[in-house]
Each structure stands twice: as structure tokens, then as C-alpha cells.
Amino acid sequence: IDNNDKHALLDLMKDIHYADVAEIIDELNLDEATYLIKLLESKKTSDVLTELDEGIRDRILENLTAKEIADEIRELDTDDAADIISELPDERREEVISYIDDHEHAKDIVELLRYDEDTAGGLMAKELVKVNENWTVLNCIGEMRAQAENVTRVHSIYVVDDNEKLLGRLSLKDLLTASTKSAIKDVYIRKVDYVSVHETAEEVARIMAKYDLEAIPVVDETNRLVGRITIDDIVDVIRDEAERDYNMAAGISGDIEAKDSILKLTKARLPWLLIGTFGGMMAAGIISSFQEGMGDYIILLSFVPLIQATAGNVGVQSSAIVVQGLANDSIDGEIMGRLFKEFLLALVNGGSIAFLVLLISHFGFGTEYLISATIGIAIISVIIIAAIIGTFIPIFLDKKGIDPAVATGPFITTSNDIFGILVYFSIAKLILGF
Amino acid sequence: IDNNDKHALLDLMKDIHYADVAEIIDELNLDEATYLIKLLESKKTSDVLTELDEGIRDRILENLTAKEIADEIRELDTDDAADIISELPDERREEVISYIDDHEHAKDIVELLRYDEDTAGGLMAKELVKVNENWTVLNCIGEMRAQAENVTRVHSIYVVDDNEKLLGRLSLKDLLTASTKSAIKDVYIRKVDYVSVHETAEEVARIMAKYDLEAIPVVDETNRLVGRITIDDIVDVIRDEAERDYNMAAGISGDIEAKDSILKLTKARLPWLLIGTFGGMMAAGIISSFQEGMGDYIILLSFVPLIQATAGNVGVQSSAIVVQGLANDSIDGEIMGRLFKEFLLALVNGGSIAFLVLLISHFGFGTEYLISATIGIAIISVIIIAAIIGTFIPIFLDKKGIDPAVATGPFITTSNDIFGILVYFSIAKLILGF
Structure with a gap:
């Protein structure tokens, strides 16, 4: 397939889910893989990149210019973007970030880079929907429409005070059933589970699994809402952890796969x-x-x-x-x-x-x-x-x-x-x- | 604590999450546990029951009347309800079901009991939000408010035709941003991942993890939408599977825990x-x-x-x-x-x-x-x-x-x-x- 016919290839790839594209790329050689990544539009390839094998991704990224990487990154949620950037060598990192034209997005990514991979800070994304306790339900729906543009999936709506301190959450159900004129203050749920940015990934996984949560807000030392972690990232944490324990029991250390060298x-x-x-x-x-x-x-x-x-x-x-x-x-x-x-x-x-x-x-x-x-x-x-x-x-x-x-x-x-x-x-x- | 003071106990338990109550009950003896379950209101205890150790739950259920069990079951989603009922002996099963006064709920539970525990049918819940392709967004929001009453968490809205065949899905985001007059037909996403009721639990877990899904619709042989599986149930499948593999590698078969006999x-x-x-x-x-x-x-x-x-x-x-x-x-x-x-x-x-x-x-x-x-x-x-x-x-x-x-x-x-x-x-x- 991988010889010449760009159009046939694009047609073929159009309907394939990015996780499947990633699987195909894992099987290709480096030149073919880079060719394919450059050929497809970055809306798709950015997601493909997050799903690739780390080793293969690193080598593909080496073949891309900082500008090309920035184009991919732009399409990603902050948490995935930070994961990819953190794998780059230091100088390239800054270069790539300087190419991201959405300053808000770039700032968020830089903030996430500060946290250790295995903590709540390293897992969280900045994309979330939050509303102020003083708004009305109508305000809130309007604001949510605007915020939701940047959020792939709406899980919970978090309620904060004027200092961005986390107060509670609002369920979509309540929002749909409440009168549009009520104040958020009167309808939100004051009890919400949350974790600190410094909590370990394993502990976050344990909490989310125990309480059957699909998303959990992350707060900093002063209780300010700084991000949220979704269950799909936790599924990966649970799998990795299980795999590591299994390997350890078999006398294999580290993150090893059958196809490693x-x-x-x-x-x-x-x-x-x-x-x-x-x-x-x-x-x-x-x-x-x-x-x-x-x-x-x-x-x-x-x-x-x-x-x-x-x-x-x-x-x-x-x-x-x-x-x-x-x-x-x-x-x-x-x-x-x-x-x-x-x-x-x-x-x-x-x-x-x-x-x-x-x-x-x-x-x-x-x-x-x-x-x-x-x-x-x-x-x-x-x-x-x-x-x-x-x-x-x-x-x-x-x-x-x-x-x-x-x-x-x-x-x-x-x-x-x-x-x-x-x-x-x-x-x-x-x-x-x- | 467990001697006499009902009110102090009720006060104490009021603010504790059901998963924590379950953990406390796991540590109590049978009489204390039954006493506590009967004391608390069934809104809370029903969730507690789903989180309990199977062995302990079975023994507590033996101490409850069919009517009391039905009261608990009424509060549960169909999938959790079916899990609990399936553990009862055959005669009690029918007795409990006959006490559930919501006939729709009872019918759904009976339907779920038909499926093997380790298949998509055994994992799915009947609670979901579905809309007809011929409705308008406004219709749809109204209908959703009604349906959402029965659904703990709204994940996706599924779009079906007049024969209940699954056509696609509608994202909450699109619903929030679309004009209220547009027809569902024009705004829904025609591509949706789904699984058949007979798919194995492990395969469902693989698909949901691979495509980062938080819920997946389940269809029957004729492609009719019959249920949906949420990621929190899949987290349990992934954990159980990892645990089983780990135990198998250590030479321990079956579902074994340190506290078993x-x-x-x-x-x-x-x-x-x-x-x-x-x-x-x-x-x-x-x-x-x-x-x-x-x-x-x-x-x-x-x-x-x-x-x-x-x-x-x-x-x-x-x-x-x-x-x-x-x-x-x-x-x-x-x-x-x-x-x-x-x-x-x-x-x-x-x-x-x-x-x-x-x-x-x-x-x-x-x-x-x-x-x-x-x-x-x-x-x-x-x-x-x-x-x-x-x-x-x-x-x-x-x-x-x-x-x-x-x-x-x-x-x-x-x-x-x-x-x-x-x-x-x-x-x-x-x-x-x-």
C-alpha cells in the first residue's frame, strides 16, 4: 500500500479509528510511519501519536520539525500534549512550545510539565467545565456552551468560588431539571471527592475505582481547582500497574513488551x-x-x-x-x-x-x-x-x-x-x- | 459502637460514602451487619450491598425477608440489581421479583438475568437515554429530562429509529450547542461503537480501553438497542482479569482473597x-x-x-x-x-x-x-x-x-x-x- 497512491491511502485511513491507525503504524518501518503521519491531517494524527508505542513515537517525533510537532500538539488535550512534550529533549521542548500559538493552551501545558508523571498532577488535564457559585442556571448553560468547546467530554461541572476554590459539583441531570432562574448556589451538591496534585497515580486509581467515579477534580495546596482526571487515564494506570506486578512476579523488571529489543x-x-x-x-x-x-x-x-x-x-x-x-x-x-x-x-x-x-x-x-x-x-x-x-x-x-x-x-x-x-x-x- | 444507640449510629453513617460503609460491614459479624443494613435506609444500603464481599452479602441476604430485599433492589440500577438477584436461590428469586412494584424495573431485571455474567449482556444496564431520530432537539431535551430521572449518570445519548435500532449517538456538547429547533436526524453522529449482547466481558473491556470509551451501547441480534455498559463496570472487569492472571501465575486458581477460609x-x-x-x-x-x-x-x-x-x-x-x-x-x-x-x-x-x-x-x-x-x-x-x-x-x-x-x-x-x-x-x- 505504502508506495505512492496518496489519495487511495487517505481515503482508506479516513474511516479508521485513530487507535487502529496507531496499531497499523506500530507495524510499519520508520520511514513509512513518518510518511503516513505527515500525510494525514493533524486532527487525526495527534490522537494517533498518543496511542503509539513510546519507542516508535520518539523516533517519529525525531523526524518531525518543531513546527510540525506543535501542529499535532495543538489538537490535543493538555494532559496528552504534556505527555508527548515531556518525552522530547529539553531544547526541542521549548522550541515546540514556542510554536503553539494558543497561549492559554501553551501555558497550561507548561504548568502540567511541572508535575511528576506518577502523580495526580501528571495525570490531570486542564480542560474542565467550571462555574461560579454566584451564577444562575441560565448563565451557567451559556458559559458551559462556551467552555465545552474545549472539552472533549463533559463529565461533571465543578462549582468554584471567586477565588477558584473548589466548592462542589453540579450534575448535568440537575442542570437539565432545575429551573433556569435558580442560582447555582442553591442547586449544587456540596460534597465532592477530589485529590491533591501530589497524590500518587495508584492512590487516585484506588479512590476512583472504589467510589466508581468517572472524573475527579484535582486541587492544589490552597484548595484551588487546577485540573481533573478522567477514568480513561485511570484505566491505563490500572493496566500498567497490573502489568508491572505481573512482570515483577515473573522476574521481569520495568516496562517490557514482547517486541522490545x-x-x-x-x-x-x-x-x-x-x-x-x-x-x-x-x-x-x-x-x-x-x-x-x-x-x-x-x-x-x-x-x-x-x-x-x-x-x-x-x-x-x-x-x-x-x-x-x-x-x-x-x-x-x-x-x-x-x-x-x-x-x-x-x-x-x-x-x-x-x-x-x-x-x-x-x-x-x-x-x-x-x-x-x-x-x-x-x-x-x-x-x-x-x-x-x-x-x-x-x-x-x-x-x-x-x-x-x-x-x-x-x-x-x-x-x-x-x-x-x-x-x-x-x-x-x-x-x-x- | 454497635450496642444500642440507634440515633448516634445513624448520624455517624449519614455522611459516610457507601463504599466506606461496605468496608466497615465487611469487618463486622453477621448479626451486627444485618442490624446495620436494616437500620439504614435502603437508598444507602442498596449501594452498600453492591460493594460488599460476595460471601458476606449472601449471608446478610439470607437474614432478610424477600420484601426487604425487594426494597433494596428497587433503589438499584438494573445491572446491580440483577447481579444481586442472580446470587439468590431460585425460589427466593421469584419471590423477591414479585415484590418489586415497578413492573418496568422488574421486567428489565428479569431480562438481564438471562445473560451469562461474563458477557456484554451480563454487564449491561437497561438505564440509558435514547432519543428517536425524528425528534427535534427541543423534544429531545424534554424527553431526556424525563428519562434522566432513572439514569444515575448520563454518558451518551443514543439515537434510534422507530424500530429501536441503534443509529448513532448525540453528544451532550452538540445538544447544548445546537439550535433547539434542529431535527435530531441532522445533528447526530452516525458513527458509534457498540457491542453485541453475546460479546465476552474481556473483549468489551479491550474495546472500551482501546478506544477510550466511557460507555458503550449494547445491541441484540437484530441490532436493537438493549442496554449500555459503563466504564466503571469495566474497571472491575480489568481488575478481576489482572488478578486472575496474577493468581494463575502464582499457582492459585479461582477468585481467592487473603481472608477466605x-x-x-x-x-x-x-x-x-x-x-x-x-x-x-x-x-x-x-x-x-x-x-x-x-x-x-x-x-x-x-x-x-x-x-x-x-x-x-x-x-x-x-x-x-x-x-x-x-x-x-x-x-x-x-x-x-x-x-x-x-x-x-x-x-x-x-x-x-x-x-x-x-x-x-x-x-x-x-x-x-x-x-x-x-x-x-x-x-x-x-x-x-x-x-x-x-x-x-x-x-x-x-x-x-x-x-x-x-x-x-x-x-x-x-x-x-x-x-x-x-x-x-x-x-x-x-x-x-x-
Whole structure:
């Protein structure tokens, strides 16, 4: 398609949603992508840009002049505009902003650039509909028509006083049903949820999801209304957060996708594998130190993978439950109760598994009763210890203010491997006396 | 608090958001909770009920009469009402519905009960604002005032023809800015995203997130507008889905929370642990079959945990990337390219790890060169095989129409444990010739 026929291409693209165009561009090479972005009108491409993969967008932006970027930016809401500009190198940033002829828009974008990406300030947009408490409903409808021009979607109408302080909100429904002569003061709802500009993105997501909000106003330190966050941005925050936790549990750090380069993937994956490598080496040290006096009990070595797999699986399960519970606030971080419950659970699970292992090892492998019993006792102990470590570490990290998700995956499995093997051989030595 | 003073309690609860009341009730015992629900007026408690933990809600509902439940239900949107009624036993269901005096509302709820929970039909609400294409803007505003009474939040106004077929939508903005005399026919937007009642919840979530929609209309087989889904319900779908995938990766099946009973937790966790148990027993079989002829090379057994940990970690990483990629459609399921990339990545990661292991085993454990080399070569092979298995299985399951998330966690680790150990000893036997 991408050779020459401009008109056919324009026709083709006209009816496609910008999110789909972005998907197509993600698949093209850089020259084709830049060509397409330049060809389409900026009303469409600006939205396409917000949907593109960050890496690809950066490279396309490098191929555009500051003026061309400013043209795209002009079409965007302030929050999306600020996101794109924040990725540019410093000098280009200023150049692009100087090309935006709507000074109000430029000022808003510059203001948003001040905030950290992961805070309410970084998520919010300046576009919102606000009315003064002293207006009448009729005033308000007129003013809203004017303001609504700049706002893609009207969510709530916020009511402010003369100092721009947030007082409450007005529902569209009330506005439609109220008499046109009533004063806003008399019809607005004085209760409104809001967040501070410095609130973290995760906390904003939690609040909006909990109270089923579609938009939330953002206020500054003096309670002045400075922006609003809509639920579609929060959907992205929730997805990113879930993806990050999932990756962390699998031993992949950072924002990684299947199509990233091998170098980037290695950087995200190798460090976690190395934790496993060092753990494995420590386990080797433990085993070889026990091995020498082991003599006839060498069969015990065959069950090392069993011990290790069980310890790892139990640890991951326990930590996953705690990490999720902490994330959605359903555990209050009460350590002792949680540990006791995991202990009971480990007893139940461990008992069943130990019984099974006892049967298989005795009848399948023909090990002596004493050895089978040793393995069974060891496996219950290992499961209990693994469950306790898996529960304790995330809660501990959370109390220290560290994201408990780092404690999942290879970190938990590796520490449980080492403890598990140590416990296994110590118990064996105690019982069998080698 | 919960002893006697009704008025103090009512005063206290008056200003608390229903989501917070739900959180308080989750912590109370059953009698206290029922008492509180009966005490508060149903306008508030109905919303509280939707936010409660399912298990707790079921038990509270058992303590209420059908009439009391109907009073709560009356205050709810049809989708939330249907969710609650669907949890009741069959006879009570009909009894409760017979007590709902608004027949329109009751009919809508019964209609929603027909749909599967995990489809668009199960998510949608009947409350929406629709206008006929033949009306004028003035008509439309009047009609909307009437309809809006029943709709908590107005998202979009949908335009239908005389047969209720969905034609397009009208933005509130356009309605506010259009002349009151224009016909709807001339101002509405003919393009509107919609889903069929039978679409899966996950697909609806994908579409709404991709196109940044806040509400989407739902149509039946004949294209008639039957409901709409709002983004707040989708936020729950996205969270549940992420939680389910996360749990699956950790070897926990079903909808499990930290505060569930030990029996429920065991049911969710033990089956996955048993996979590991059987895998461990198979590994024991493999090791003991090689052990006999091993003689001087018994030191090789010490490195089993290393091999196993590495194989497990690599497998989980590879499968996590594929599972996420498939979930958000960023991989197209093209097997060969993906496998080749994982192969290259495994070479890079495997090479670095093997080199490190070589150094540590030689200098730390004083193993002979040949043995160290054996371990090094084995570890590269194991990493490559683990990466390929971890990539292949989820893609394969996805092609077969099975949720690839089942292939993460204990399933991948266990199969990689077994293959890893088999490869390790086979290579060792080949090189060292025992």
C-alpha cells in the first residue's frame, strides 16, 4: 500500500479509528510511519501519536520539525500534549512550545510539565467545565456552551468560588431539571471527592475505582481547582500497574513488551536470573557440605528437586496472596494473624503432600521407612517455612514503605530454595544421624 | 459502637460514602451487619450491598425477608440489581421479583438475568437515554429530562429509529450547542461503537480501553438497542482479569482473597502444589536412575538446584511475556519468529550465566575443568530449552482456544524442572561418559 497512491491511502485511513491507525503504524518501518503521519491531517494524527508505542513515537517525533510537532500538539488535550512534550529533549521542548500559538493552551501545558508523571498532577488535564457559585442556571448553560468547546467530554461541572476554590459539583441531570432562574448556589451538591496534585497515580486509581467515579477534580495546596482526571487515564494506570506486578512476579523488571529489543529484554530479565544463579550456587554449597558424611543415604539427594519445587511454589502462592491483598487494601498488614493462618494452611497442604510423598517414595522408590518418614517430615517443615517467609517478607517490605511486589517471583523462590534445602538436610541429619 | 444507640449510629453513617460503609460491614459479624443494613435506609444500603464481599452479602441476604430485599433492589440500577438477584436461590428469586412494584424495573431485571455474567449482556444496564431520530432537539431535551430521572449518570445519548435500532449517538456538547429547533436526524453522529449482547466481558473491556470509551451501547441480534455498559463496570472487569492472571501465575486458581477460609484456600492452592509434587517425584526418578553409575561425579548432584532454579525462572519469564502479549494483542501469535527471538535471548542470558557458573564452580567448589565445563554447557542448553517451552506452550494453548494463563506458574516451572534435570544429566553422561 505504502508506495505512492496518496489519495487511495487517505481515503482508506479516513474511516479508521485513530487507535487502529496507531496499531497499523506500530507495524510499519520508520520511514513509512513518518510518511503516513505527515500525510494525514493533524486532527487525526495527534490522537494517533498518543496511542503509539513510546519507542516508535520518539523516533517519529525525531523526524518531525518543531513546527510540525506543535501542529499535532495543538489538537490535543493538555494532559496528552504534556505527555508527548515531556518525552522530547529539553531544547526541542521549548522550541515546540514556542510554536503553539494558543497561549492559554501553551501555558497550561507548561504548568502540567511541572508535575511528576506518577502523580495526580501528571495525570490531570486542564480542560474542565467550571462555574461560579454566584451564577444562575441560565448563565451557567451559556458559559458551559462556551467552555465545552474545549472539552472533549463533559463529565461533571465543578462549582468554584471567586477565588477558584473548589466548592462542589453540579450534575448535568440537575442542570437539565432545575429551573433556569435558580442560582447555582442553591442547586449544587456540596460534597465532592477530589485529590491533591501530589497524590500518587495508584492512590487516585484506588479512590476512583472504589467510589466508581468517572472524573475527579484535582486541587492544589490552597484548595484551588487546577485540573481533573478522567477514568480513561485511570484505566491505563490500572493496566500498567497490573502489568508491572505481573512482570515483577515473573522476574521481569520495568516496562517490557514482547517486541522490545534483545538488549532491553536482557536488561529486564538477566538480573533476576542471576539471583537464581547465586541461590543455586549456595544450594550447591549446602548440598556438598552434607554430601560427604551421607554414605548410604545418598538417595536423599534425589529428592532435592521435590523439596525445592514445593518450597518455591508454596512461597510464591503465599506472597502472591499477600501482595494482592495489600494492593487492594483487603489486608490491613496485621502480621501475626496472617502468619498464623498461613501456618495452618501449610499444615493442611503439607500434611496431604507429605502423605503422598511418603507413599510414592516408599512404594515407588523402595526407600526405607525411616528415610521416607524423613522426607515426609522435611516436606511439612519446608512448606511451613516457605509459607511463613512468603507471607512475612511482603508485609515487612510494605511496612518499610517498599513496594511489596519486588518480593515476589525469583526473590521469594530463591530464598525458599536455600532455606528449604538447608531445612531438608538438617532434619535428615537429625533423624538419620549421618 | 454497635450496642444500642440507634440515633448516634445513624448520624455517624449519614455522611459516610457507601463504599466506606461496605468496608466497615465487611469487618463486622453477621448479626451486627444485618442490624446495620436494616437500620439504614435502603437508598444507602442498596449501594452498600453492591460493594460488599460476595460471601458476606449472601449471608446478610439470607437474614432478610424477600420484601426487604425487594426494597433494596428497587433503589438499584438494573445491572446491580440483577447481579444481586442472580446470587439468590431460585425460589427466593421469584419471590423477591414479585415484590418489586415497578413492573418496568422488574421486567428489565428479569431480562438481564438471562445473560451469562461474563458477557456484554451480563454487564449491561437497561438505564440509558435514547432519543428517536425524528425528534427535534427541543423534544429531545424534554424527553431526556424525563428519562434522566432513572439514569444515575448520563454518558451518551443514543439515537434510534422507530424500530429501536441503534443509529448513532448525540453528544451532550452538540445538544447544548445546537439550535433547539434542529431535527435530531441532522445533528447526530452516525458513527458509534457498540457491542453485541453475546460479546465476552474481556473483549468489551479491550474495546472500551482501546478506544477510550466511557460507555458503550449494547445491541441484540437484530441490532436493537438493549442496554449500555459503563466504564466503571469495566474497571472491575480489568481488575478481576489482572488478578486472575496474577493468581494463575502464582499457582492459585479461582477468585481467592487473603481472608477466605482455609478450606477454600486449600482448594485453590493444593492442586497446583500437587503438580509440583509429581514433577518432583519424576525428577527424583530421573536422578536416581543416573545416580548409580555416577561414581566420582557425584558432585554433579549438588548443582541440581541451580539447574532447576534457572530452568524455572527462565520458563516463567518467557511465558509471562507471551501471556501478557497475547492478552493485550501485541503479539499476533506468530510462533516461529517469537521462538527464534527467545532462542537468541536465551543464548545471551545463558552465556553470561554459564560463564559465571563456570568461574564459581571451578574456583569456589574446586571442580575439575571438565565437570565445570559440563555444568556450563548444560546450563546454556537448559536455558534455551526452558525459554522455548515457556514460549511455545502459551502460544500453542492460545491457538487451541485455551486461556494461555493456565500455562504459567507451577505448570511451566514443573515441566521445565523435569526437562532441565533430564537434559543436565544426559549432557553430563555424554561428556563425562559415566
